[in-house]
Amino acid sequence: MLLIHCPYCGPRDETEFGYGGEADIARPLEPEALSDAEWADYVFMRTNTRGRFKEQWVHSHGCGRWFTMVRNTVTHERGETGVFGGVEPEADG
């Protein structure tokens, strides 16, 4: 069970978190301007990275905040976490 560092609450057990898949999948601002293939790529296609992978997590059973985290999909080694919307988290311990 991973020990995930929530940028708002600090280290917590993986069971407190929800997984949100790949990060940085931005919703197109003008969906109607996209071809079917481009839209399908946004809706359905995700990279299947072997190695460092930036993903979204939510501290569901904690503060309820979404954040990003880099995780190595082979070793589970964690990298930096990031927050959405420019709100800087308070350091915790």
Next chain:
Amino acid sequence: MSGPQYRLPAHVPMGGRIDRETPLAFTFNGETFTGYAGDTLASALLAYGAFPLARGFKYHRPRGIWSAGAEEPNALVQLETGARTQPNLRATQIELYGGLAAASVNAWPSVDFDLMRINDWLSPIFPAGFYYKTFMGGGFGAGRWWKLFEPFIRRAAGFGKAPSVPDPDRYERMNAHCDVLVVGGGPAGLSAALAAANRGSRVILADEQAEPGGDLLAGDRAIDDAPAMDWVAAALEKLGSAPEVTVLGRTTVAGLYDDNFATAVESVGDRFGPGAPAHLPRLRLWRIRARQIVLATGAHERPYAFPNNDTPGVMLGNAVRHYAGRYAVVPGKRALLGTNNDSAYRTARMLADAGVPVTLADARETPPAALAKEAESAGATVEAGFAISAVLGDRRVRGAKISRILPDGETSGAPRVVEADLVGVSGGWNPALHLASHRGAKPVWREAQACFVPGDLSALGVWAAGAATGAETLADCLEQGYAAGRDAARAAGRTKRTRKPVLKADDSAAQAPIQPLWAVTSRRPGGRKGKAFVDLQNDVTVKDVALAARENYRSVEHLKRYTTLGMGTDQGKTANVIGLALMGMESGRAPETVGTTTFRPPYTPVPFGALAGRDRGALFDPARETPMFDWHAANGAVFEDVGQWKRPYAYRRAGESLEDAIDREVRAVRDGVGAMDASTLGKIDLKGPDVATLLNRVYTNDWSKLKFGRARYGLMCHEDGMIFDDGVTARLGDGHYVLTTTTGNAATVLNWLEMWLQTEWPELQVFATSVTEAYATATVAGPEARALLSRLDSDIDWSDEAFPHMAAVTGTIVGVPARVFRVSFSGEASWEINVPAHYGLSLWQALIDGGATPYGTEAMHVLRAEKGFIIVGQETDGTVTPFDVGMGWAVSKRKDFIGKRSYSRPDTARPDRKHLVGLLPLDRKIVLPEGGQIVADSEQKPPVTMLGHVTSSYRSPSLNGGFALALLKNGRNRMGDTVHILKLDGGADPARVVEPVFYDKDGGRLRG
């Protein structure tokens, strides 16, 4: 069974861990035995001799106790009977208690008379891969053979029986955090714990045995010229007085996981048996998050194989030492030890000191002189350059043969017969690297010691020490343990410097390297007679490994699956490395190139009860009850589970069938007034200046123009355009809305909104708060609903002019503040009254007293289906768009929203997708089966063209018969057609395709 004649007399200075003052009676296979407190079941049985107490898995040969610990492959027992029975426990790990009752597991019909022994004599037809080839292979009729023989094979293959009644015991769970978790309480583990504790670390020391000490428990070791167990006692006292140290005895660390999370099982009440004090849980599961972990897990001795090495009376050499030293049990009158390394000399000394004549066959031509001299002066006979080449006897060892052994494992010259009834074999040591393997460390082959050692895991905060790393001397174990404890504490941030204790161990200077020896048997076909077992639990022989090699099952994974080597409850703890080495010899490879199997948790089997803890029965999953639950229960409600909620399905009156009750409730709503508890609907309070923008983006319809005091129905879709929720949202004020979700989707929808608000649209100012439990909701519906509400004490004007359909009004009802939404899921004029949850029951009582008939979810389903209203999850399944269910009217063309772009994708835009339709069975007396597949031609030969399925189907008192909703391919263009709905038991029911609105098509009633 004669008495415990193999228990050493009290004057022999051995058996330091039993209490001869406390005899304990117990039964095994119905016979009564006596042991002592401090015994294991195995040591107490061995005091009566090394008699057969199990049968081999495949050949059903008699088997005895093989080891003295967790690695035991043979001595599996069924402990106790009835509800508390436990299968497949290792007798070597069961602490004896008074009244214990155990039985053999793998002997049918009995351990003494085993019908299946015929398999042994028929063994030429049961080689490795027999089951695989005969039953699983692609051969003609293989599947049929398997069906015929499976029950027989399963019973013959044996192992214990699971209890057939609920477990009466209690299991606890404990969460703990520490700086350093030390696994193993032998010399290395105790040293590590002391070092870490000295630095002020929070330490948990877990040791699987009845008492810590590890190998020192044998009682023949010394530290600082005093009995080593004195040092153990002092260490435990020090640890006991350290405030941040927890010593967990009888606790097996079962698995290590990411970020140094460990699970450990502590035996609490279990060791007292069925008479355990009631306040104790049987087992306690520890979930430990450790900053650093020290693995001081020791090593398992491995044997070498020789013909008939499974005969009861053949054991691991060091197990013989432990039974003598710890329990004062030597299950033989004359012993033969076979070894290829130094460790057996301690066993020889122990036996000689106990007065048991012992011959030590050392495969090495030149054993270490000092050790040999020491053993011989104690009375042992050392035969250098010899190995055990056969065991004589069938149900007991009656003697053995030793042969001159060449370095390649082949024998030379005629064997010599040695008089012996106890054989101990030592083929070297396998570090117990299971836990390191759980954390991903690949074992590393160490040629000089002919063993795998754990790979380096210090970067992950895992440190190994002592015999677990291949250390062979007590001095090294103490030294490494201290270093690992110190390094782990330092890595955990405990930087206080401490002085290292200077300890003097009793290791003799002379040490000679191991001479690898895996099997003393000809590997050639038609070679030496008698089976030589590699894996005792799975009955895998040296020949089976050779056969696998010949048939090219050479990778370690193929070897395992083909021969079953390393499977079963012991997972090959004593067998795997020999199997790998033999495969290497067969295929001309070094053991490390054959590979290693990956060990996975648990280290030893863990009872399900320990994992489940208290999460069983009523505590398995929360049951959610509305504030009106007690009224429902007292008034005939039959409940159904909707998610975790208990909802009334229908209210049965005395003498009424369920169907009659549903009909009555439906009629009450259509003809009078009904009340339904709708408190379970998800309710999300939305506040902020940007709520309307959010609603516009997540719902398919337009929310810009929703006025204060009005409500609107919305469909929520994913980006693929498929419906995932629906519900009504009311505007309560400026920037204040309340959104309702389906009962099962409340949490999902809130998470969905939060995800978009936080990750994609952080600029939107909206707070979303779940208020589902804060309000109780009652729906009042029917032509007489308005009259009823008007009679209640309320400041709300219920007239159609003041309170039209889809209006939202705030007021007071029976003295309670209420939010009332005029919405209808039944097709009748209908009001949803929301009051603070604590007033739910009084509101409900007022409605019932006012004349409303309570109706349940099934009547609600019938009512809404007559109107063609969908239920998300019933009419939809994640592949259905708003257009598919005929709700294109709810999809805005003017604005963008989640999923919109998908409606112009070719597949989503197809005109002949599955559409929501109504079905009327031609025979109106029948109710079509929900889930029933729809076909055009019921006579079509397979493969049959499936057109869709029935999504909802009921009997309607209003329509006087059965009716259904269905998703039907190209359904809107099939109106009036007859289709056929397949039945589970064959045949089909014809039905006519109709519009999916059966009742009050123009909606006059709900606006009435």
